[in-house]
Amino acid sequence: MGKEWRATASGEGGVTGQASQDHAVADRLVPDEHGRVRLDGAWEFFPTARSLADLEVCPPEPIWVPGLWEAQGRIELDGEAWYRRCFSLDDAGGWWSLCFAAVMDLAEVWLNGRPIGAHDNAFTPFTLNPTGVLRAGPNELVVRVVDPAVDDPEHLRLAHGKQGWANHVFPSRPSLYMTYGGIWQSVTLRRHGPVILDKVFVNADPDDLRIDITLANRSDAPRRAEVAARAVGRLGGSSLVIEPGDGAVAVVAFGETRALRWSPAEPQLHTAVVDVVVDGQASDARAVRFGLRTVSVDGTRLVLNGEPYRMKSVLVQGFTADRLYAEGTRAEIEAEVGAARAMGFNTLRLHIKAFDPTYLDVCDELGMLLHCDIPIAEPIAHEELGADGDSLVGTRAVQAVRDQIERDRNHPSVILWSVMNELGLYRPEVRSWAGYERFARALVAAARECDPTRPVIENDWVEPDPEHVFAGDVLTAHWYGRLHADYLDKIERSSAYWRRLDRPLLVTEFGDWGLPGMPELSDPPFWDTRAIYASGLAATRWPASIARFISETQRYQGLSDRLQAEVFRRHDHIGGYCLTELTDVPHELNGLLDLHRKPKPMAVAEMARVNQVVLPILQLDSLVVVAGSMVRAPLYVANDGEALSDVEIEARFGESAHAMHLSGIEGYRAAPVGHVALPAPGVPGSHDLVVRLRSGGRLVAENRYPVHVVPAPSAEGIGVCLPGPSPATRVVLEALGVVIGDQGPMVVGEEELGPEAARQVRSCLGEGGTVVVLAQDVARSQHYPIPLTLQPVETVWGSSVFHFTTDSGAIASLSRRNVLVAEDSTVQARSVVLDIDGAPFPDTPVVIAYKPVPGALTGTVVGSHQVGAGRLVFCQYRLCGPAAKGDAAALALLADLLGWASVPRALLEVEEDGLADGRRVARYSHHWAVAR
Amino acid sequence: MSERRRDPLSGEWVTFATHRQDRTFLPPSEQCPLCPTTDPTAPTEVPWPSFDVAVFDNRFPSMVAHPPPPDVAGSGLHQVLPAVGATEVVVYSDDHQASLALLGRARIRLLVDVWAERYAALGRRRDIAYVFVFENRGEVVGVTLHHPHGQIYGYPEIPPVPARQLAVAGRHLAEHGTCVVCDVVAQERSDGLRLVAGNDAFIAFVPFAARFPYEVHVVAHRHAPSLLDLSDPDRDALAAILEDLLQRYDALFGFPLPYVMAMHQAPAADGEWQAVSHLRLEFTPLHRAADRLKYLAGSELGAGAFLSDVAPERAAATLRAAG
Incomplete structure (x- = not known):
């Protein structure tokens, strides 16, 4: 020793x-x-x-x-x-x-x-x-x-x-x-007696309450154990002999009970007291807290205590600022769960970790439902996957399922298990392997054996993919993307596609990013990322304060999260969603709180809005409209509560309003209820389109959409020339009133910058003209008249590329020094200008894209740069397709772009002369160069 | 006599141009040599009847491209060189009564382009190491002609003040890896206490250790070593902030405030100047009150140690409230 x-x-x-x-x-x-x-x-x-x-x-x-x-x-x-x-x-x-x-x-x-x-x-x-x-x-x-x-x-x-x-x-x-x-x-x-209570499981069923008690004889002699259990005012027990070193199971059945049930609204807890007596002496005793409630699958729905349950969940990873991968104190856990509840979440997904039991205790007490993951996740030895006993990884995984469920199954807050998460994410073919199927079946079987009372998700996966879900009760989707009309349309179509499933479908992961607050700490932790973001942002030419940029990204995050959640709420067959995530983890910035648990206020407010029990939802194509134009959109109501009667729904947009009356709205359903049509305000700027729902005259719910109202797009009378036939560009330009001929700036259409166009571009610039190059793909960067690098702006797993405007003001339809939230969501760029003529930015950047992590990126989306005597104006937004369909944002941007390119520029002119004593003298003036 | 002598104690060069004693001194307006030529029989320095901005070589130059040999013979201790260099006059307007503050934004913008063009042109000369744009405004700072104008000198070596500043910037870069002026700009933008004006590309602020009560520096947000590194919008922004600042100066005591404007840019001499040079315009008014001047006295002239009786933060607040 x-x-x-x-x-x-x-x-x-x-x-x-x-x-x-x-x-x-x-x-x-x-x-x-x-x-x-x-x-x-x-x-x-x-x-x-x-x-x-x-x-x-x-x-x-x-x-x-x-x-x-x-x-x-x-x-x-x-x-x-x-x-x-x-x-x-x-x-x-x-x-x-x-x-x-x-x-x-x-x-x-x-x-x-x-x-x-x-x-x-x-x-x-x-x-x-x-x-x-x-x-x-x-x-x-x-x-x-x-x-x-x-x-x-x-x-x-x-x-x-x-x-x-x-x-x-x-x-x-x-x-x-x-x-x-x-x-x-x-x-x-x-210290205890010779027989111990190894496991106690209370099945929580108020119609057939039962306690399973597993005992073990630690002594070297047979022992008669008298087992007694007390719960909900009942007493039961049994007597049994256990051989030395052996175990036994006693079942105490109480049958139906009228004791108070546990529900999120009234989380009533009971205690089961179990003891075992050997030779007249207390050998062991255990008090187990439980709740009476049921959870089941009814077709495509989850049912809690007999009522349809729609998941409004937020994912928790269990990281803390100081304890890292360990939970905080009980008070901190209470604050965290309370914060999630205040945001309207009814469920937490405890992600791939068996949380400290205190966390589950708090959720039991506060009525917060839990979807608990077993920590089986990538990276894993794919080739060794198999059933219990097939391999070490199979044996350990099955044991992990058993150990965690046996530890946590008495918590009434737990309603759902996921026995693995995204296994095969980087090798999806794994899901077709026999070893994987054996692995999946073994895990689900272990979960059901330990706990037959709750549904099981087999592999919390990125798509429902029912063909590769072998035993699970519930299907899942993890749909990540940024605030973009195309992406919202994609998840709309995906949601609709999976409407005929035979099992519940939950979107158990989605969510966009917003930067956390960056207080300067006197003693920052080793993971503090303030310096990384602050220096990254300082290099972007963002013209305002860091604090404002941060709050604007949180506004973006909130609206993005909310609009995605609205898609899921519109579809009745989707059983709910889980937002990724409650708190940031460096560098994963999709938290509603940062890692210090400081809220991102605007993101929190938007999720609280979408989590309302009753939610009127407008399916808007775009959040950009032309001043005075008619706005039309289907209207849905998602009702996760009781049926409503005498329903009045009013949509208000500036001074105009649209109202409809419904005799009633079904409970626990999401359904279309009609269409809204009303004129947009005549004054450009940001306006909220507000939808209010009243029942019996009482305000039940309110929803609102920040709509960017732009002036009627027009480039009437602006002359441009095209380097080629450019039929698609021509149609769009003519729709804006542009005169196409040989006067004014040259416009190179999207994906039309080839060798011949490049020759004409150089010629035009050489004459002091202006050339507008619309969006080009990366391969065409070689044809620009100056060295220029185009960089794709793929969204890598959840990370977001923020777009913001500088102080240039060249594009009037976009506010200056603003993080763009929905103003450009219909026209987004696939690549940006990473550098131009050896510099990181053009002379005049107008819209800049910035992605902090992963793969930090700063590039220009819209800008202009002097090239010799001429000027190159470029725009990597994809305008022509949306503009041809009448998209307001695309038309307004295009009109602004052409107007900007057509404005004359000041060029320095010099006239020289000689003085009588031989000295030279020069007079200088500005010559206002027209676009061409 | 036109020559440059090196002070063996300080190592600094002093230019002697004795012919400048004869230069025109505060002539009546009808004899102003900087006004446009309206009567061809009485030509001025600007041979046109009107102009926006004019530039010509100084009639009484202290340095020229081809100077005569020195009058005295030098030695190892007492070094002497010909007064090589350039001295240009930049006339801001053909209006004799105008001033930089009142030229209007467009004319100041033109002036920025002219400064940039002259900086580039003089900087290309092999005999010029440093192009220095400056303006003396008001009789108290030694103006001899009232017509609104400034000057550009091309020195054959980097003068003492920018040389010291560049050395400090070099040490800062070595120690911190950053441009000291960029760091100052970030600090001033963060503190806000000494800011006088600002826009999206420039700030104007009273320096933390201002030598004169209402000294103001105008500096680009981003690291622009010279005017040539400014984009068109940046130049617009420079014109805007100059107009703003000068109008504040004129409002400060209710009269056109005399000042010296000094513009520092990257040297033209060979060297690694880009990382340590950061364009800035330093304005130094001599007034400390409407009726009092800050004189350079014993401490300042004798020891080079400045004393000030106005807190920079208070001066900045006063200037923010002016105009």
């Missing part, structure tokens, strides 16, 4: 002082009235030890349990590390259990030099039997903890959750998707 020492605890989560091998003092621990001894607190830590013997020679460091070692300053430590705790007991008699609530990732345990067990799941509890090894007097508990690095093959065989996820996109640091290690939940030693 090594020398003993005592570290000084500075409070929960931190340790100060140095371990000293000179202080041979073991903590004297005394069991409480329940026989429990808590082993939390200061432990010795040996990050360099590689064997039990090394503990005799390696100097220990102090560490706090529970806690991840990364959260205690050892950020770069991967692989193996050793823990030691020395303590003293006055009495070691009787039977004992040593309980680890969770060790990340692999644990091997020695007590007084003897191995007593191991565990290979980072998130679930395990109990070891130290009886006979534990002794009165000093004891030494040693735990070898292994945190396999992301490139360790062992990592691929673990239910590791988010550890090491997508590090190719989001490397650590500052990403928190690193691998973690440590005894991150409590350690307890417990």
